[in-house]
Amino acid sequence: MTEPLIRADDLHKTFPGTGRKEARVPILRGISLGVHPGEMVSIVGPSGSGKSTLLYCLSGLEPYDSGAVRLAGRGLGKLGRGRLAALRREHVGFVFQSYNLIPSLTARENIALPARLARRGASRAAIDQTLAEVGLTGRGRHRPGQLSGGQQQRVAIARVLAMRPDIVFADEPTGSLDTSTGTDVLRLLRASAGEGRSVVVVTHDLEAAALADRVLVLRDGLIHSELRHPRPEQVLEAITYAGAAA
Template identity: 75%
Template sequence: MTEPLIHAANLHKTFPGAGRRQPRVPVLRGISLDVHPGEMIGIVGPSGSGKSTLLSCLSGLESYDSGTIRVAGQDLAALRRGALAALPRRHIGFVFQSFNLIPSLSARENVALPARLARRKVQRPDVDRALSDVGLTDRGGHRPGQLSGGQQQRVAIARVLALRPDIVFADEPTGSLDTATGADVLRLLRASSGHGRSVVMVTHDLEAAALADRVLVLRDGTIHDELRHPTPEQVFDSVSRAGAGA
């Protein structure tokens, strides 16, 4: 078995209570997991189960109270602020529901932007190849406002692919898309896993989750179930049991 790209052990996270004297609210309660190179992992569960919080902690976007997270062999807790900020530029890419494109920039410029911010040399062929991979070769000069929602999400995926990260984190990547467009985006994410790259995706779409190699079903900040190559029906049954507290 290869060394995991992500290793989390006994992860705990709390949020402040509603009032100053209220106790902190547990969100993650001792979660442990590994993500290996080339894997696509789906994370599902009822509302409030901790899905997005887990994704944020694993990616270094959010701190955690206790436990261990290692990304590409680096302990997140041991990294200084500057090193932690640089970690995503080298190893991590993000795909969000809101696209996060710059309206005044063309699709090609949006794809190249993260590399420029990281002070990495931007190669036009790499940007064009990333746009070609998502089927937008003829849209490179268009600004986000001139693109459909599905096309904007594909630009967001091309922006990640151009960086060639080890890990892609996706938080509800199809939440604002219609069914057909969402299916296209999911196929792109599925295709982007492999060749040593991993995808970790939070989704409420159970058919989307079933595309993953493994599906983690969360309940009350714990891993309620783990499914390998499940059908959508198996994911639905597991999430239903989690929601019912079974």
Template identity: 80%
Template sequence: MTQPLIHAENLHKTFPPAGAKGPRVPVLGGITLDILPGEMVSIVGPSGSGKSTLLYCLSGLEPYDSGSVQLAGRELGTLGRGALASLRRTHVGFVFQSYNLIPSLTARENVALPARLARRRTDRATIDRALADVGLIDRASHTPGQLSGGQQQRVAIARVLAMEPDIVFADEPTGSLDTATGADVLRLLRAAASKDRSVVVVTHDLEAAAIADRVLVLRDGTIHDELQRPTPGQVLEAIRTAGAVA
């Protein structure tokens, strides 16, 4: 039986109250899930349903209150800050809506930066291959300010691909992009989920959600529904059934 890259069991998370007093606010209410090697999983739901919080807890960016998350066989709740950072550098890649590129560095230098920070040897051929994979080898010497939003997001994806992580987490990766450019970015993420690498995407975009192998529909911090290779219409109907507004 295939071992999951991520296994979450009865995951709970709360946030402090907005004021100085009052009970903590529940965000995740007992989520259990597996992410298998090679699959793409989309997480959808209304604002406040816990989508991004779930992604951050699964990736080790956010601590959880109770339950268990195992990433690449390691229990995140038992790891200190340094060990968590090391685990993320080794196994995890992130793609965010804001790109997170260094303005003063070229596309090639931005792609190479994580390996340099992790003190890993990554040759120029590997960096250029990642840029070529996202169609930007001819922009390798350009800084982010000389690139469009879609090109900057593709540089961010190339940065992830060059590190060859086991799992890629993407939080609203097309939120700042027009429809056509967003579709290009989604195709790259879809292609990244292959062999032993998995991709988890949080999105409000029904088209983005529907390219995944599975779609998890969240409502009030729990998994309300799970869809296998759905159409955008089926995703919309599942969200409506959950009492959400797409």
């Protein structure tokens, strides 16, 4: 089997307590996992189980207390801020619920921006091709305020796909979308995993989670169970069981 693009070993993370003298609160309590090229993994679980914190630690957006994370073959623990940012620019794409588009830029300009910042450049033809891939042909000149929520999320995904990253992290990418639009967005992410990328999605959407090759169910900062190619009802059952056992 190929080497995982993402690997975590005995990952721990705590947050400060509510008071100055209170003990730190454990969020991740020894998580180990691997995500291989071409694989889509969904992370689900009851509220407060550590889903988003795990995503941020795996992507290098959040420091962890102990354990180890390797991203695209590089250990994150000893990387300084500059090298960590360079690693993310080279290998990682992010899709979040808030879209993070720049209002004054057109869809085409938003898509081209990360490539410009990375000094790669992106041809107009390549950007138009990416717009076509996400179903936004003819919308390249529109600014975010002229697009629906679903269209803005498609621009956000196109911005990631245009960079051709090895790894895509998505945190609740359908949280503010209607069911039909959300399904379309998740299928775009599913297709991108089929092109050899690793895709890791945190979601509360059962249909979205079931699109993944594997579903990791978190409870109290630990992997409570793992499902392979599950049906939505199996995901619901696993989350319900994890919540009841918490």
